[in-house]
Each structure stands twice: as structure tokens, then as C-alpha cells.
Amino acid sequence: MNDKQLTKLLHAMKEKGLKFTPAREIMLKIFLQADDKLLSAADTFDLVRKENAKINFSTVYRNLDTLVTNQLIEKITCHDGIRYKLISQKQHHHLMICTHCHKTEPLPFCPYGELEAFIKNGTDFLPTNHHVEIYGYCKNCRQELK
Numbered sequence: 001m002n003d004k005q006l007t008k009l010l011h012a013m014k015e016k017g018l019k020f021t022p023a024r025e026i027m028l029k030i031f032l033q034a035d036d037k038l039l040s041a042a043d044t045f046d047l048v049r050k051e052n053a054k055i056n057f058s059t060v061y062r063n064l065d066t067l068v069t070n071q072l073i074e075k076i077t078c079h080d081g082i083r084y085k086l087i088s089q090k091q092h093h094h095l096m097i098c099t100h101c102h103k104t105e106p107l108p109f110c111p112y113g114e115l116e117a118f119i120k121n122g123t124d125f126l127p128t129n130h131h132v133e134i135y136g137y138c139k140n141c142r143q144e145l146k
């Protein structure tokens with residue numbers, strides 16, 4: 001992480017009309033540091049507490065919600081609960097998620113094209129959006145789990 005990225009995020013927060021609070025600043029920093037790794041609310045809270053022990057869980061939880069609503073972070077439902085990560089600057093993408101270490105990687109392309117044509121031609125449904133996540137094991141975890 002670098003300060004430039006944090007400044008950019010804090011600026012985005014301000015543009016969305018969100019108040020600048022210590023909890024929000026710490027949380028954005030934590031998500032920057034986590035990079036592509038998904039964090040649960042409990043993970044986030046543990047990391048926040050290391051920076052500022054006065055911030056309680058409900059504050060963290062409320063701010064996770066606010067940051068999701070304002071599209072600064074995204075919420076992903078994994079097999080073991082809800083997790084969060086910073087929203088990627090790249091536009092349309094799908095995540096490959098390691099169910100062991102919760103690292104994510106974007107798929108290099110959207111696999112939806114043919115499926116969309118099929119839905120449009122073969123059904124009465126008009127698709128407007130889609131959401132695809134791919135679960136599995138990353139290279140490191142595969143080696144570790146062998």
C-alpha cells in the first residue's frame with residue numbers, strides 16, 4: 001500500500017459525502033493493506049483494534065455497511081460467511097476466490113457472452129446484470145494442503 005492510494009480513497013469518501021472519522025480511515029487503510037484478500041467483519045475488527053482499541057465492533061460493523069453502500073468496498077458471500085474487500089478500480093470483472101486463505105484474483109475475461117445470447121434467444125427473460133464468483137484453491141494453498 002502507499003499513501004497515494006489512501007489519499008485517493010479518502011478523497012473518494014469525501015466526494016460521496018461521507019464524514020471523515022478515525023474508524024473509517026483505519027478501515028480503508030486495513031482494506032488497502034489486505035489487498036486482494038477477503039476480510040470478514042471479525043478480521044476487520046481485530047485489525048482495527050490493533051490500531052485503535054477504543055473502536056468497538058458495532059462501529060466497525062456499521063462502517064462496513066456504510067462503505068459497501070457507498071461502493072468503496074464490496075461484500076461477498078462465501079461458503080463460511082460474509083467477507084469484504086476494496087472495490088477494484090477495473091470495471092467489469094469476476095473474482096476467483098480461494099476458500100482456504102480468502103485471497104482473490106480477477107478472472108482475465110467475462111465468460112458471460114455466449115450465455116447471454118442463449119438467454120436472450122432461448123428464453124423470455126431479459127438479463128440486465130450478472131454476478132459470478134468462482135471458488136477453489138490458490139496455488140499456495142494447493143501446495144500447503146497436499
Ligand SMILES: [Zn+2]
Nearest residue numbers: 098101138141
Ligand atoms: Zn489460498
Ligand SMILES: [Zn+2]
Nearest residue numbers: 092110111112
Ligand atoms: Zn461478467
